[in-house]
Amino acid sequence: MAIAEFRLENAWHPIEGETGGGFSFTLLNLSAEAISDFRLVYTSLTRTIDAPRCQNARYLRRNANFHEFAPPAGFTLKPGESWTFVVDGLLRPAKHRTDGAKSAYVSLSNGRHVDAIVGDLMLEGRHSEPAPKLLPEGKLDQPFALLPWPAEASLTAGDTYPVALYPAPGANADDIAAMHGVASLHARLFSVGHQPLSLAPVHEGRALTFSADAALGASAYRLDFAGDAVGLTYGDAAGRQYGLTALCQLLHGARIDADRFRFPAAGHIADSPRYGWRGTHLDVSRQFYPTTDVKRLIDILAWFRMNIFHWHLTDDEAWRLEIRAYPQLTTVGATRGPDAPLLPQLGNGAEPVVGFYSQDEVKAIVAHAGTLNIEVIPEIDIPGHSTATLAALPELTDGQEAPDSYRSVQGFPNNALNPAIELTYDFLGKVFDEMIELFPSRYIHIGGDEVANNTWLASPLARKLMQDEGLEGTFALQSHFMKRIQAMLAERGRIVAGWDEVSHGGGVDPEGTLLVAWQKPEVGMELARQGYDVVMAPGQAYYLDMVQAEEWQEPGASWAGTVPPHHTYTYEAAGEFPPEIASKLRGVQACIWSEHFLNRDYFNHLVFPRLPAIAEAAWTPKAAKSWDRFAAIVPLSPRF
Known part of the structure; x- marks a missing residue:
């Protein structure tokens, strides 16, 4: 690994009488050469005002999250030495360690650009709180690893589990192909896990019978457990896949953690999605x-x-x-x-x-x-964000x-x-x-969000x-544009699908139009009253880049507030809709915005366990949900 030539440390400090505060930066020259007539660039979501107040630095320019500064004229940064400067005048305060510089580089006088390693944003003036534990141990009311939990489950736990499930005689080619598809899915997600499905009979396995029944409805399935056989009845191809996936989850959990989870010996699951x-x-x-x-x-x-x-x-x-x-x-x-x-x-x-x-x-x-x-x-994303x-x-x-x-x-x-x-x-x-x-x-989703007022x-x-x-103002122009696009x-x-702002300025014809309500839950209800089909994705519950705790050392964004896993799990989109507009609620959606996802570990930390929490909200009836059970099962989930 190459030795770093530069490192940038940064800290945030409050300023009395101002909301935004300021940054203190220290650039360390770890190279063997002195540099002069250089510039420092850093990227940060905590942006400066147009003319920030600088100590020991010159502000050059900003473009969105791009910030460029230079040292005082004639300054030389020698090997092993550092340059410290202060930038006061931020558009908002930093609230978490990921609100500082996300990357940095030094532009040398010869035109070469050199990366600088960036440390976490430190906090001046108060205690830097460590991130808390976000998920309890959980408690099982039934010893079965199913996520999302089914609409109905009446099961008796077995003392053992099959090595694998295999198709009983009479399975048709489509059923066998479906088993292969779900077996391949499991293998991709759990590359060292034992395969739960086999396409051929296996010693200590259990036969799986298939039966199609369109009366079950779209995406629905039923599983029946008795003796040495399992029966899967499905309403359509999606239902067959979901039933097979549920069986894989049951067997995967029993195999991974036999002390807590079992495979059913008897009983049934009758299941279909909520949304x-x-x-x-x-x-x-x-x-x-x-x-x-x-x-x-x-x-x-x-x-x-x-x-x-x-x-x-x-x-x-x-x-x-x-x-x-x-x-x-x-x-x-x-x-x-x-x-x-x-x-x-x-x-x-x-x-x-x-x-x-x-x-x-x-x-x-x-x-x-x-x-x-x-x-x-x-x-x-049009017309803005372009x-x-x-x-x-x-x-x-x-x-x-x-x-x-x-x-x-x-x-x-x-x-x-x-x-x-x-x-x-x-x-x-x-x-x-x-x-x-x-x-x-x-x-086709056409965006339509965050067009500035002027x-x-x-x-x-x-x-x-x-x-x-005869149009007046930005949003009337936007409506004119959106109607042509429609x-x-x-x-x-x-x-047309779009974000909730597609409705601004007169909007578009609501007939058939689907809008994703992201700003706050009340927006979704108002869109439904206007006749739009609505998907609920409020930032306050379903934006997976939001921080999960208020402590400084917990990473993520915070503009929509703090979104702990428990809140994501318990948020009820349907609870916002009175009966007369409930039919306009099409479902729910998780949103993964990538400003903070600089690596896979950040992705996994912020997306899980909240993504499976939204999956359960999308599938499981409210009465069948249990936070304690979810917390016990979700650690078995695959990771990105």
């Missing part, structure tokens, strides 16, 4: 996940009987989907680096980073999900508009596609044409459109 939409969203723009990782997450969703993968493919930080009509989207638009049009953000350092999914890779991921009865909903798009296609901007006339909540200047530029719709039409060849889902108001073209169409998708046989 039709049991979703998980993954942001691949802030951090790129290779194809193998995306498939791994889809496997985990299948293990928990979730059925929607919402794939957030574009944002300000990068465009990740190959569009052959516009190759620059995945060259310029998918590359961040010190000398690139898109500057480093959120953990990027001296080396440029690039990543996108080829159309062949997309097809492989969609096909993989399909074999597991998971629908892939693609998202391109910095990467506009960097790749500058012809989509109004050249008469001032370059920093508005900023998004994340600090990106002029980051929205302009509804008054006709070329915007030509561009999106070609994008949609390629997307419908890749994604069989009837939904967006486009300095654009002469937008002002003329407002005058011609019509374009309808022409292509697709339905």
Whole structure:
């Protein structure tokens, strides 16, 4: 491993009379060379104001989470020495150790960029509280490892368990293929675990009989245990898969922890999902996940009987989907680096980073999900969150508009596609044409979130459109844009899905439109009253980047508050909906936003056990849920 040349330590301090406070930085020169006329860049979600107050440093520029500073003129940093400086004037206070610098690099006078190792954000002025234990030991009311817990289970525990389950004589080719699919799923998730399913009879195994019964309904199954046989009755292919997965969970738990878990000797499970939409969203723009990782997450969703993968493919930080009509989207638009049009953000350092999914890779991921009865909903986030798009296609901007006339909540200047530029719709039409060849889902998610309140108001073209169409303000323009997009998708046989802000400014036609309510639970109820189909994903319960405890040393974001696993588990989306609009609630969704997920350990710490908690909320009736039981079973879960 190469020896680090630089290290950056950082700490946050409060300032009396100010809410944001400030940062103290120390850059250590660990190299053998003195440096001068250099610059320091760090990325942080805790952004500075436009003109922060600096001690012993010069502020140069900020672009969203990118911050650049220089030492005083004539300063030389010798080997083994350090440069300490203070930056006061932050837009918000730091609340956790992950609110400081996520990455840093030094730009030398010769144009070379060198990474700096970044330490945790330290806390000045008060005690730095360690992270607490987040999950209790749990307590089992029944000794069976099922997650999510079924709608109905009446089981008697056995004293032993079969080596494996195998198809009884008479199983047809589809049943055997389904066993192979679930056996392969288990093998991918638990690579050193003993296989719970065998396609051939096995000594000390147990025969599994199959029976189709459409009267059970979609995604439903029944398991009957008696003697040396197990019977699986299923309503459709999804139900068969879910029944097989439940059997694998039962056997996996009994084998891994025989002191706590058993395999049934008698009894039955009668099961079907609570909601039709049991979703998980993954942001691949802030951090790129290779194809193998995306498939791994889809496997985990299948293990928990979730059925929607919402794939957030574009944002300000990068465009990740190959569009052959516009190759620059995945060259310029998918590359961040010190000398690139898109500057480093959120953990990027001296080396440029690039990543996108080829159309062949997309097809492989969609096909993989399909074999597991998971629908892939693609998202391109428009009209806001389009910095990467506009960097790749500058012809989509109004050249008469001032370059920093508005900023998004994340600090990106002029980051929205302009509804008054006709070329915007030509561009999106070609994008949609390629997307419908890749994604069989009837939904295309078009984002629609976080358009800043004064967006486009300095654009002469937008002002003329407002005058011609009798529109007033940003959100009326956004509604005008969204209605055109809805019509374009309808022409292509697709339905609009979006975030809750799609309803702003008059919204779009609610008929068939599905909106994901993320800002707060009350928004979901209001959308339902307006006639929209609603999926509940409130940040206060279902955003898996949120911190799980208030202590300083617990990592994660905190804008939506603290979201401990117990709160995620017990949150009841249906409890927000009165009976007259309850039919508009389609389901629930976990959201994995990737600003804080710089490595796999952070991902696992923040996503688990809250993802399986949402899976149980999506599947299990409220009356059948148990936090103590869940806490006892969830440690058996696969990890990312």
